[in-house]
Amino acid sequence: MKRNVAIISVGYNGRFVSKRPDINIPELIQPAVDNAIGKTKLKHDQIDAYVVGNMHTFEGINQPHLWASDHFGGSKKPVMRIATGGSTGASVYQAAYYHVASGLYDVVMAIGWEKHDEGDAQVGLMGILLPEAFSMFNFGPDMSEDRGIAGLGGGGSTGGAAFQAMSYLTKAHAGIEHIDRVAAMMRSNAAKNPYAHLQQPGCTEADIAKTPIISYPLRYGHTCPTSCGAIAMILVSEEKAKKFGITDRVAWVKGLGSGASDATTGNIIEGQITDPAEQYMCKVVSKKVYSMAGIKDPRKDIQVAEVYSGFSHQDLMWPERLGLVDEGKSPQMLDNGSFAIDGELPLNPSGGVTSTNAIGASAMVRVGEAALQVMGLAEGGHQVQRKIENVVAHGWGGLFQFVTVTVLGRTPVKK
Amino acid sequence: MNERVAVVGYKQTKHTFDSPVARERMIYELVKSLFKDLGITRDDIDTFIFASNDFTDGRTISEVYTVPRIGSFMKDETKVEADGLSAALYAYMRILSGLYETALVIGFSMAGSEFRVPLTQAYSLDPVYERPRGIINYYSTSALQASAYMKKYKFTEEDLARLTVKNLQNANNNPYAARKEPTASVEDVLNSKPLYLPIRQAHVSAYADGACAVILSSKKAAKKFTDKPVWIDGVGHFMDTYYIGDRDLLAMEHLSAAAKKAYKMAGIKNPKKEIDLAELHTNFASEEPVFAEAMGLFKPGSGKDVVKNGESGIDGAMPVNPSGGPIGANPINATGLIRLAEASEQLRKEAGKNKVKGAKTAVVHAQDGPGAQLNTVFVVRR
Amino acid sequence: MTQETRIIENTWDLTAYQWKIESDALDLYVKGLKDKKILGRKCHKCGTVYVPGPTYCRKCFIDIDKVVEVAQEGVLDAFTVNIADVKGNLIEHPYITCTVKLDGTHSFLMGILEGWTDWRSVKEGMRIKVVWKDVTQGALADLSHFQLI
Ligand SMILES: [Zn+2]
Numbered sequence: 001m002k003r004n005v006a007i008i009s010v011g012y013n014g015r016f017v018s019k020r021p022d023i024n025i026p027e028l029i030q031p032a033v034d035n036a037i038g039k040t041k042l043k044h045d046q047i048d049a050y051v052v053g054n055m056h057t058f059e060g061i062n063q064p065h066l067w068a069s070d071h072f073g074g075s076k077k078p079v080m081r082i083a084t085g086g087s088t089g090a091s092v093y094q095a096a097y098y099h100v101a102s103g104l105y106d107v108v109m110a111i112g113w114e115k116h117d118e119g120d121a122q123v124g125l126m127g128i129l130l131p132e133a134f135s136m137f138n139f140g141p142d143m144s145e146d147r148g149i150a151g152l153g154g155g156g157s158t159g160g161a162a163f164q165a166m167s168y169l170t171k172a173h174a175g176i177e178h179i180d181r182v183a184a185m186m187r188s189n190a191a192k193n194p195y196a197h198l199q200q201p202g203c204t205e206a207d208i209a210k211t212p213i214i215s216y217p218l219r220y221g222h223t224c225p226t227s228c229g230a231i232a233m234i235l236v237s238e239e240k241a242k243k244f245g246i247t248d249r250v251a252w253v254k255g256l257g258s259g260a261s262d263a264t265t266g267n268i269i270e271g272q273i274t275d276p277a278e279q280y281m282c283k284v285v286s287k288k289v290y291s292m293a294g295i296k297d298p299r300k301d302i303q304v305a306e307v308y309s310g311f312s313h314q315d316l317m318w319p320e321r322l323g324l325v326d327e328g329k330s331p332q333m334l335d336n337g338s339f340a341i342d343g344e345l346p347l348n349p350s351g352g353v354t355s356t357n358a359i360g361a362s363a364m365v366r367v368g369e370a371a372l373q374v375m376g377l378a379e380g381g382h383q384v385q386r387k388i389e390n391v392v393a394h395g396w397g398g399l400f401q402f403v404t405v406t407v408l409g410r411t412p413v414k415k
Numbered sequence: 416m417n418e419r420v421a422v423v424g425y426k427q428t429k430h431t432f433d434s435p436v437a438r439e440r441m442i443y444e445l446v447k448s449l450f451k452d453l454g455i456t457r458d459d460i461d462t463f464i465f466a467s468n469d470f471t472d473g474r475t476i477s478e479v480y481t482v483p484r485i486g487s488f489m490k491d492e493t494k495v496e497a498d499g500l501s502a503a504l505y506a507y508m509r510i511l512s513g514l515y516e517t518a519l520v521i522g523f524s525m526a527g528s529e530f531r532v533p534l535t536q537a538y539s540l541d542p543v544y545e546r547p548r549g550i551i552n553y554y555s556t557s558a559l560q561a562s563a564y565m566k567k568y569k570f571t572e573e574d575l576a577r578l579t580v581k582n583l584q585n586a587n588n589n590p591y592a593a594r595k596e597p598t599a600s601v602e603d604v605l606n607s608k609p610l611y612l613p614i615r616q617a618h619v620s621a622y623a624d625g626a627c628a629v630i631l632s633s634k635k636a637a638k639k640f641t642d643k644p645v646w647i648d649g650v651g652h653f654m655d656t657y658y659i660g661d662r663d664l665l666a667m668e669h670l671s672a673a674a675k676k677a678y679k680m681a682g683i684k685n686p687k688k689e690i691d692l693a694e695l696h697t698n699f700a701s702e703e704p705v706f707a708e709a710m711g712l713f714k715p716g717s718g719k720d721v722v723k724n725g726e727s728g729i730d731g732a733m734p735v736n737p738s739g740g741p742i743g744a745n746p747i748n749a750t751g752l753i754r755l756a757e758a759s760e761q762l763r764k765e766a767g768k769n770k771v772k773g774a775k776t777a778v779v780h781a782q783d784g785p786g787a788q789l790n791t792v793f794v795v796r797r
Numbered sequence: 798m799t800q801e802t803r804i805i806e807n808t809w810d811l812t813a814y815q816w817k818i819e820s821d822a823l824d825l826y827v828k829g830l831k832d833k834k835i836l837g838r839k840c841h842k843c844g845t846v847y848v849p850g851p852t853y854c855r856k857c858f859i860d861i862d863k864v865v866e867v868a869q870e871g872v873l874d875a876f877t878v879n880i881a882d883v884k885g886n887l888i889e890h891p892y893i894t895c896t897v898k899l900d901g902t903h904s905f906l907m908g909i910l911e912g913w914t915d916w917r918s919v920k921e922g923m924r925i926k927v928v929w930k931d932v933t934q935g936a937l938a939d940l941s942h943f944q945l946i
Contacts, residue, residue, distance in 0.1 A: 002513050003416060024543060053496070055475070062470040062538035063496065066784040067657050075656040076669055079789060080505065083469070083496040085476035091493050095505060102511035103416060104650070162877030163896060170875075170921040216878030216891075216916070260463075260482045260492035262855060275905075276875060276896075281489060292514075399479050402492075437817040443853060450858070457858045473814035483855040530814050 004238035004412040005100045006250040010368040010377075011036025016197040016229035016356045019117040025054075025064050026071035029113050032230035033072045036109065040234065041244065047234070048105040049078035052112070053092040054360030055085065059118040072111055072232075086310065086397030087258070088112060089231070089364025090404035094256055096235050106240045112365075113230035114358035160276065160400060162215035165313035167277035169217060172316065174331040176217040180208040182334055183222050183312035183354060189341060190351025192381040197227045197356040222312035224357035231361045231368050238412065251371035252412040254390065255293030258404045259285040282321040282394070282403045290323070293407040294414075295390065298323045302407070303388045304346045304373050306366040308396040309353050318394055319347060322405070341384060349373065349382040363395030363404060370408045416513040417633040421644030422795065423517075424453045425756035430593040430625030430744035432527040438472070442523050442626050443484040449628050450486070453640050457486030460630070461515040465494040466502035466522035466748045470535045485521050485628070498522065498696065499627060499752025500781030500791045506631045507647055516636040522749035523626030527593065532622045532747065539784065541657070551659055553698065554619075556786035558611035560664040561701035565613060567665065568716040570704065572613055576604035577722050579618055579700040579742065585729065586621075586739025588768035591753075593744040594621035618700040625746030627753045645759040649683070649794035651676030657788065664786060667709035673792040674710040674778070681794040683776075686711040690794075691774040692734040692761055694754035696781040697741055703727070706780060707735055710792065729769055737761065737769045751781020755793060762797035822849035825864065831935035835927065837902060839865045846902040869927040870946070871899035878916045891916060897925050897943050912945035919945070 013032040020028060037044060050072060052065045061067070069075045080099075084091040089112035096110035169175065187203035190196035200207070211221035241247050259281040286298070295301045307318035316330035324345060325333055333339055339347035350369040353362050370393035372378040388410065395404035426449040434441055450456060463485055469477045478494050495502040499522025506518035526532055536553045540546040564570055583599045586592040596603075599617070607617035630640060637644045651673035655662055674686070683689045695706050704718030712733050713721055721727050727735040736742070738757040741750050758777035760766045776796045783789040822838070826849035829836030838850025842857045846865060854861050876895035880887060893910040911928070913919050924946040933939040 055469075056496075057469045057475045060538065061542055062468070062535060063784065064539075066539055066654075066788050067541045069654050069657050069788070070661075074654050076672070077654060078652045078673075079654040080501055080652070081496045082493065082505075083476075084494050085479070094493070095495075095508075098505065098508040098512050101416075101514070102508035104508060104511070163875040163894075166877055167875035167921060212887075213878075213880045216880055218877075258491055258493055259489065260478075260487055261489050262483050284489070285491075398476055398482075401479065401482065434817065437819040439819045447853075447858065447860075473816060486858045488855040488858075525817065529816055534813050 003101050003103055005097050005235055005253045006238065006241045006412070007233055007253065007371040007408065008236050008241060008246055008250045009036045009039045009234040010371050011039060011232045012195045013230040015195050016227040016358055018197065018225060018227060020115065020228045021117065025059065025061065025113070025115050026068035028115050028228060029068055029111060029230045030071040032113070032232040033109065033111065036232040036234055042107070042234070044073050046107055047073060047077065047109045048107045049099050050074045051080045051082060051092050051096040051099060051108065051110050053082045053088045054113050055083060055088060058359065059115055084397055084402055086308065086359060087363045087395040087402045087404045088360045088397065089362055090367060090393070090395030090406065091258065091363070093233060093364050093367050094258060094404065096233070097253055097256060100235050100237050106237045108235050109232055110235065110364060111230065111232045112361040112363070114360040115228045116226035116358060117228055161311040162218045164276035164400065165217050165311060167275065168313050168317045171277060172328040172331055174316070177205065178316060178331040178334060179217060179222055179312045180205045182315045183208045185334070185339065186312065186315060186348055186352045186354050189349055189382060190355035192341070193350045194380040196351040197225050218311055218313070222354070224310050224354045227356050227358040229356070229358040229361055231364050233364065233368055233371070249375045249377065251374035251408040252410070253406065254409045254413050255289035255407040256405065257285045257289045258402070260398065261401045276400055277317060279317065279321045279403070282318070282405070283323065285403050286322045286405045289405045289407055293390065293409065295407065298392070302390045302392050303386060304349065304370070304384050304391040305394070306348055306350060306370045306391065307352065307394040308363055308366055310357065310396070312354050315347060315352060315354070319345070322392060322394060324392070341382060346384045349378065349384055363397065366393040366395060367406055367408070369393070370406070374408050374410055417510050417635070419634045419646055420507050420510045420631055421634065421637045421646050422629055422755065422759045423632045423637050423640035423644050424449055424630035425628065425759055426452065427591050427627040427749070427753055427756055428625045429591055430623040430746055432593055432623055434525060434528060434624035438523060438525055439481060439484050441624070442481060442521060445626050446485045446519070446521065446628050449630070453630070455640065457490070459639065460486065460517050460519045461491065462506070462509055462518045463487035463490055463492045464502045464506050464518060464520045465492070466497065466499035466520065466752065467494065467524065468496050468748060470538050471524045471526065471530065471747050473530060485519065497783050497789065498781040498791070499749050500755060500779065500793065501652065501751070503629055503631065503752060503755055503793070504650055504652060504791055507650060510631055510633050517630065517632045519628060519630050520752060521626060521628040522752040524747040524749065525624045526622040526745065526747045527624040536785070551785070553785045554611045554614060556659055557699045557702060558614045559659065560705060560786060561613050561699065563665050564701065564705050564718065568718055570718045572605060573601060574719050574722045575613065575618065575701055576601045578703060579604045581728055582700060582736055582739050582742035585737055585769055586743025589739045589743055590767065591744060592739050593623035593625070594742065614699055614701060620698050620741035620745035621743060623744045623746045625744055625749055627749040627756055629752055629756055643763045643797070645762050646796050647793055648796050649677035649679070649681030650792070652789070652791040654789045659786060662786065665705060667705060667787070670706060670709040670787065670790040671711070673790045677778070677792040677794045681796070683794060686778070687713070687733065690733070690776050690778050692737060692758065692771045693778045694738060694758045694780065695736055695740060696751045696754055698745065698782070700742060702787065703735060706787070710778065710780065712778070729771055734771045737766070737771050751791060754779045754781060755795070758795055762795060822847070822851040825850060827935050827937060829866070830937070830939040831933050833929050833933055835867050835869060835899065837865055837867055839863045847904050848899065848902050848906060867902050868900035871897050871925055873910065873921055873923045873925050874898050874905055875921060876910055876919065893919065895943060908940065909942040910945065911942045
């Protein structure tokens, strides 16, 4: 017998923005916590335990939850810290789920955040490769100016993403215009989400196409911003949800899972064996999650998707790898309007990660937005109006290697 | 849901101050030999949990390259950024939920040779008021605690030196310990380099290169691994407030709370009587009496008598760190997990020279943050 | 209420680390390059051929020690056209960074792609071959680039 767990509240610190020089990390987290609690009838001391996480090398503060404990309410409470790169937020939420599902706790808060203005994200990302890249110097790499080690290693996250984008376009017989189109759709979705960072109402394919190419086929307009922001969610057991008298406007966790393959780019030391655009683990994990959620045909049974796309081509790739769309058919779905908020399979009504990316929060924002869609509480016009039974939320991280998948629904899985 | 979870396998590296191999090789060899001991393959493990930290690894997303090294390639994997016992706690929750039957937990670091521990610790301090001033750090916090304890309970420098020697002797008999000082005397400890008095160099745990892997399993799946499961019967973890001025460094109420919670779960009413040994994560020797008393293992303020009567020695009433504890080896991220492995070994009667006779129930502790801000406690039984 | 903000300057000092890196795979690989050979390791259990070849198999989680020389031809797997340098300035002659899969191997090699005039005509799956520097000395740079056949 499994214990059913529900998300009963999702809170943000405010709108995600590029700079918050007026506050520090604890002050960034606190309003999100207050917001999540404020939406319920709970009081702070009714939270049994906290699970928290961010990408701490980006700000240069080791285990900032120690310092921030008083601000989020963690003092004199159980606290656990989880971090798994881009998928951190989803991994934190999953740990919060297990705090409840294990039967050890009833009311648990999950918090994810990033304050990108306090560090340099590119330096943070280079930190992934640094020791390995340094070691290359011992093996006589080509040091000519334009083809040096940056080219080999992929140069931060964008280099590797460009391989993936090219590979995806070839497989799907699609062109760069499809990436432009989906990028534009996300920015205009974001304009309907009061919390999103890059809000560009009516953003068009042509607007995106004007931005310069970074590494073909990826343009500046296909990349995510670096945002400051925090998200907090409250997870409770079924018994507590009943006790609190809140079982209608909640999102039930029906299935969840995570997986890791090897580092896809830059693993020059020992060769890489997975294709960047193949994302086999995403297929494996989502199948497992659907079966846990009792979903036989994800195409029929899932109404909305929130996917983690640091680069716009991934907004096309993930729905396919998640089994929501036939392989190679995303560009078609995009073109016929299926991915729009009022379409057949609304994709990232929130505007997605390419509109808002506070790394340690981003994967949890996908889950939080999925929960808001299920509850019918998405604000500012990005609520999907069709009847929603199930929503899938996806997270992604590491060097193209970690994946998390969650299905939230209106009704819990029958025991 | 699964009702009971057991430690069914464990292994630690021979910890060193300068590992001859890189971290990748270290953890691969460790997990490989653990699998071999148990006669299993990586397919017998449902979920893999790392305990590591980007700052101790000196890399962003430190598990990017270590994923395939513990057998988690194309498997379910996650990372707890805290001590390994927290990762074991998470694994325990995952198994209790009934979604997984088995889990491998691994903690490791190269604290002996790849970085200076005080530096990575400094990165976790309040960057606005404390880090730039450099007054408050992990050393000075524990020194404040030590001097408060010594003053209040007339615990002398000599008592502290005796306690250190007890641990050093235990470490000397522990084949995995990095620090071997068989001839260390009370005099030597008293004369060692003063750092933050009353803390001297000899009191500091042995930051080392090393790793520890533990396999947990549901009751149902335990038989596949061993006929000597060690049951996790109680768990608790609590965080204290951050600022030192707001804390009661002596009472350690959050540690008491964690221990009480674990005891209650395990049905322990009188820890002094019902617990046979304790493995504590102490970064400094002076923490031992403070922690042990907060956990209800000794009467508050009894440190002096405990040392005098050898109560915390291997043959004492309540052996504390029969393994030598972190005084013998402190590979950050693995240290708390090693306590679980050491306690399991004792309960399975497989400990070597440091065997505690008749041990049936043990308490295991791990900490994180300056002055043990975050504490995790396990009660394990054979 | 006045709000005062102070910016505290500090860095994550990566020079404070002395990393140990395992180099079994690269040692073998660059040794082969000196003789204009591409060496990897093959798993005796599942047959996976890794280039560069680590001393263990990620799939089987066992030690592997069988050194194999692999073909110097293969297929173009993925590529990106570098139009700007790492600082974002447009460069005069775009170049292609690619991953290739040499015949009989299961892992990808990264490098520069030559042998094209219009990058728009380059497609995944095209055949490629390895091109060597004239003088090889046992360094990564010995493998000059991959050439479209
Ligand atoms: Zn194999």
